[in-house]
Amino acid sequence: MIAVLKREFRSYFNDMLGYFIVAVFLLFFGLTFSFNNIEAGSPFYAYSLAGIISYLPVLIPILTMRSFSEERRSKTDQLLLTSPVSVWKIALGKYLAMVLVFAIPVLISCVYPMVIYMTGDYAYPLTDYATILAFFLIGASYIAIGMFFSSVTESQIIAALLAFGFLFLMSMLTELAEKIPMDEWKNAMIFVGLSVVFFLIFFKMTQNFYVSFVVFACLCILIMILYRVNPDMFYGSVGQIMHNIPYVGTLVYFAYNIFDIPSIVLYLSVSAFFVFLTIQSIQKRRYS
Amino acid sequence: MIEVKNLVKRYGLIPAVDDISFTLHPGKIYGFLGPNGAGKSTTMNIMTGYIAPTGGDVLINECSILEDPEEAKSYIGYLPEIPPVYPDMTVEEYLRFVTELKGVKRDERKKQIDMAINRTRLNDYRRRLIRNLSKGYRQRVGLAQALLGNPQFIILDEPTVGLDPRQIQEIRRLIRELVITDDTVAPEDKPVVLLSSHIMQEVSAVCDEILIIAHGRLIVMDTPENLVARYHTQDVYEIEARTTEENLSEVLAPFKEMATFEFDSNDMPEGVSKLRLTFAKGADVAEVLFKTLAKAGVPVRQLRAVVPTLEEIFLQLVAKADEEYAAREEERMKEENRGNASSEEDKTEETADDAEDTSAEEAAPEEDEPNEETSDEEEKEGGDEK
Numbered sequence: 001m002i003a004v005l006k007r008e009f010r011s012y013f014n015d016m017l018g019y020f021i022v023a024v025f026l027l028f029f030g031l032t033f034s035f036n037n038i039e040a041g042s043p044f045y046a047y048s049l050a051g052i053i054s055y056l057p058v059l060i061p062i063l064t065m066r067s068f069s070e071e072r073r074s075k076t077d078q079l080l081l082t083s084p085v086s087v088w089k090i091a092l093g094k095y096l097a098m099v100l101v102f103a104i105p106v107l108i109s110c111v112y113p114m115v116i117y118m119t120g121d122y123a124y125p126l127t128d129y130a131t132i133l134a135f136f137l138i139g140a141s142y143i144a145i146g147m148f149f150s151s152v153t154e155s156q157i158i159a160a161l162l163a164f165g166f167l168f169l170m171s172m173l174t175e176l177a178e179k180i181p182m183d184e185w186k187n188a189m190i191f192v193g194l195s196v197v198f199f200l201i202f203f204k205m206t207q208n209f210y211v212s213f214v215v216f217a218c219l220c221i222l223i224m225i226l227y228r229v230n231p232d233m234f235y236g237s238v239g240q241i242m243h244n245i246p247y248v249g250t251l252v253y254f255a256y257n258i259f260d261i262p263s264i265v266l267y268l269s270v271s272a273f274f275v276f277l278t279i280q281s282i283q284k285r286r287y288s
Numbered sequence: 289m290i291e292v293k294n295l296v297k298r299y300g301l302i303p304a305v306d307d308i309s310f311t312l313h314p315g316k317i318y319g320f321l322g323p324n325g326a327g328k329s330t331t332m333n334i335m336t337g338y339i340a341p342t343g344g345d346v347l348i349n350e351c352s353i354l355e356d357p358e359e360a361k362s363y364i365g366y367l368p369e370i371p372p373v374y375p376d377m378t379v380e381e382y383l384r385f386v387t388e389l390k391g392v393k394r395d396e397r398k399k400q401i402d403m404a405i406n407r408t409r410l411n412d413y414r415r416r417l418i419r420n421l422s423k424g425y426r427q428r429v430g431l432a433q434a435l436l437g438n439p440q441f442i443i444l445d446e447p448t449v450g451l452d453p454r455q456i457q458e459i460r461r462l463i464r465e466l467v468i469t470d471d472t473v474a475p476e477d478k479p480v481v482l483l484s485s486h487i488m489q490e491v492s493a494v495c496d497e498i499l500i501i502a503h504g505r506l507i508v509m510d511t512p513e514n515l516v517a518r519y520h521t522q523d524v525y526e527i528e529a530r531t532t533e534e535n536l537s538e539v540l541a542p543f544k545e546m547a548t549f550e551f552d553s554n555d556m557p558e559g560v561s562k563l564r565l566t567f568a569k570g571a572d573v574a575e576v577l578f579k580t581l582a583k584a585g586v587p588v589r590q591l592r593a594v595v596p597t598l599e600e601i602f603l604q605l606v607a608k609a610d611e612e613y614a615a616r617e618e619e620r621m622k623e624e625n626r627g628n629a630s631s632e633e634d635k636t637e638e639t640a641d642d643a644e645d646t647s648a649e650e651a652a653p654e655e656d657e658p659n660e661e662t663s664d665e666e667e668k669e670g671g672d673e674k
Contacts, residue, residue: 003388007374014376079372079433082336083389084362287340288299 004080004093005100008067012101021063025105028052033112043122045113046131046255053135053251056142057167063101064146065160067094068282073154081286091147091278095271098143106136124257131254137267138251142167144274151281177242184234188227191238195219289313290335290441290480295344297330297504304330305341306504314440315478317467319491319498323606327504328484329369332445335482336366348441362390365439369446371430375419379410379429382418383436390437404432407462423450431459435466442466444483448490460494488599500602502609512598519601523567524594525577530587533561539584546571560589 012018032048042048071077080090113128146163153159169176181187199216203209226233250263290312297305305327312318322328333339335346337353337360346353348360374382383404387397405411408428413421418429427450434442447463448456467479485491491498492512499509510518529536533551540549543565550564567573574593581588596604 003385006388007377007385011374011376074372074375075368075370076372076374078333078338078366078368078370079386080389081338082361082364082366082368083386084358084391085389086358286338 001085001089001093004085004090005097008094008097009100012097017062017066018101021059021101022105024059025102026108028055029105029109029112033109033115037112037116041120043116043120044124044255045116045128046124048112049109049128049131049135050251050255053138054171056139057164057171060102060139060142060167061146061149061160061163063098064143064150064163065156066150067098067147068151068278069154069156069159073156081282087282088275088279091151091275091282095144095147095275095278098147099140102139102143103136106132106139127255127257130257130259131251134251134254134260134263134267137264137271141267141270141274144271144278145170148274148278148281151278173242177239180236180239180242182236182239184227184231187234187237188223188231191223191234192220195223289347289349289476290482291347292331292335293345293347295331295334295346296342297327297334297339298342303504305334307344308501308504308506309344310499310506310509312441312480312482314476314480315467316496317463317481317483317494319495320482320484320501321488321491321498321602322484322486322501324486326502328486328501329445330504331501332366332443332482332484333368336364336443337361338366338368362437363440365434365437365442367427367430367434367442367444367447369449371426371433373418373426373429373433375417378415378417379405379421379432380414382429383432386433386436392437400436400438404435407435407465408432409458424452424455427451427455427459431462440477440479442479442481444481446484446486448485456490460490463494488597488602492598498598500605502606503613505609507605507609515598515601516596519604520596521569523569523571523573525565525567525574526590526592526594527563527565527577527581527588528556528560528590529563529581530560530589532559533563536561536563536586539581539586540565540577542580543573543577546573564594 012021029048029052032051033045036042036048036051037045068077071080081087110129110132113123113125113132116128117123117125145166146159149162149166150156150159153162180190195216198219199212202215203212250260250266253260253263292308292310295305295308296303308327308331320328320332330339334341335348335353337357340354346360348363351360351363353360374385377385380401383401384397387400392400405414408431410425410428410432413425418426421429427447431444431447434444444463448459451459463481463483466481483491483494495512497509497511498515500507508515527536531539533553537549537551540563547565547567550566551561552564553561556562565577574591578588578591581591
């Protein structure tokens with residue numbers, strides 16, 4: 001695992017990509033710091049950081065897009081997968097290498113709260129550091145998601161676009177939830193639509209039309225029965241579910257000086273889940 | 289010892305590897321031979337744990353590649369078809385990475401890297417970026433990589449493709465050196481080399497035993513000598529003489545009962561006839577033939593015993609496999625048609641497409657020129673993969 005980690009980390013700095021990522025993050029950190037904290041004189045570095053989080057869906061895919069796609073395209077994955085190292089060690093090694101690259105600018109940005117502390121009248125270094133930690137963990141979970149999309153395709157561009165689309169939707173979830181209509185019938189229809197998506201995925205995976213269609217029909221009938229019995233259940237339900245998966249929004253808790261342990265657990269489990277999915281996606285390819 | 293047991297790999301419905309079994313014994317070099325797309329790479333990829341089989345198992349030193357992949361893989365050094373090298377590393381960095389990956393002990397690493405570099409003659413290229421190396425040198429780096437970690441089993445997928453003749457010679461010499469070890473090594477721990485190729489010459493020059501596969505099936509596994517002996521079933525003589533065909537057959541009339549006559553004078557110069565005589569095995573009539581012809585005063589330009597080359601045997605075997613495959617496919621089609629007769633329309637379209645495929649496949653074995661046949665074969669297989 002250490003071998004994969006070392007190689008991967010070094011490869012980012014063997015060409016421009018690693019330097020580019022570090023430089024762009026430092027630029028963003030520096031700009032928001034100088035606008036918010038130096039010019040406007042705010043003592044909260046945490047708020048500046050909350051502004052940067054919306055750029056992560058663009059920047060992280062650039063970091064992660066090549067992790068597995070490139071190996072697969074150039075067939076170097078044959079070396080990794082035929083060496084006496086298990087797949088989870090390979091995936092974890094690569095994941096940690098990317099997290100390390102991301103950690104460089106984040107670590108450098110740890111200087112800013114100290115600057116505020118030493119020069120400002122007010123300073124909240126603990127809040128700031130907690131927010132930096134949350135920011136780092138969100139980034140780490142995005143890296144896991146990006147890595148997963150890189151493992152499903154041979155093309156770096158497609159990997160980056162998939163990761164971008166997914167992360168963008170995810171970070172917009174709370175805003176999107178408010179745009180979802182509230183009335184029962186439309187919500188029920190959204191669930192039917194989701195069943196169609198589920199049916200397509202199920203059919204693609206099993207290649208068995210009848211079984212997947214039966215499952216799909218059962219889902220639809222279930223939704224209809226529930227709708228008949230208790231339409232109130234569906235009132236605003238989709239929006240409610242989306243509200244219950246807050247992600248990026250939780251960074252604000254940290255900025256409000258709340259060390260939100262559930263969010264930390266959420267970030268870590270999303271990371272673990274997508275590293276796990278990456279391993280599955282590699283294993284699945286070996287069997288297909 | 290490597291045991292491959294009833295290996296099957298299907299992509300969709302198409303079998304790439306179709307029930308292959310064989311055993312490789314220590315201290316020998318094995319050649320894996322087959323036309324393009326026969327399933328050589330797939331089999332090797334399964335043996336090294338890169339892809340998983342649909343059925344069957346591979347035991348490496350009695351260790352299953354499916355159940356205990358890490359231990360099984362630790363016995364193997366593998367050079368895939370495309371050397372798995374990272375262009376952004378130098379040769380030495382790359383080899384160091386591989387030793388770390390294979391879990392070579394820290395104090396052994398330098399020794400092993402030096403050994404691999406010396407064996408593959410990469411000394412002057414240690415600090416070069418792999419990006420800047422030519423195909424031949426990348427191949428050597430790939431080979432050096434396979435040697436690291438002192439694997440007992442070395443599996444090489446087309447190791448000489450893309451190399452110049454001198455490099456080919458060198459790689460062959462190196463492969464032969466691999467199995468020569470001092471006597472301190474116990475016989476069961478001696479290295480095994482399995483290399484694949486679609487060139488018969490190469491395999492017969494290096495290997496102790498040959499495995500021929502086509503359409504995912506193992507056709508034959510034997511030593512080159514045994515192969516020749518096994519398929520040398522007739523004694524064939526070719527006679528070129530400056531006379532007419534009629535005269536020649538008249539002179540050789542006494543042999544009419546023992547042999548079949550076959551004239552082929554079309555490509556000969558004016559007034560020269562060429563005759564092919566096929567006797568049963570062990571006839572040994574060369575001298576008698578010569579005397580007979582000399583007695584009749586026929587000016588003989590050439591008299592030669594035709595021994596089948598490995599190449600011919602290979603092509604013959606592959607052609608036979610093609611026919612069998614076409615027959616199998618036809619059988620499958622028929623069954624499918626029977627099954628489809630009652631089902632929906634869209635499926636009949638599929639079978640129509642498939643039927644076209646089979647007709648193309650049937651056409652291939654009927655070609656006269658064996659070389660053309662293999663090139664047809666390649667195109668066809670390429671098409672299948674798409």
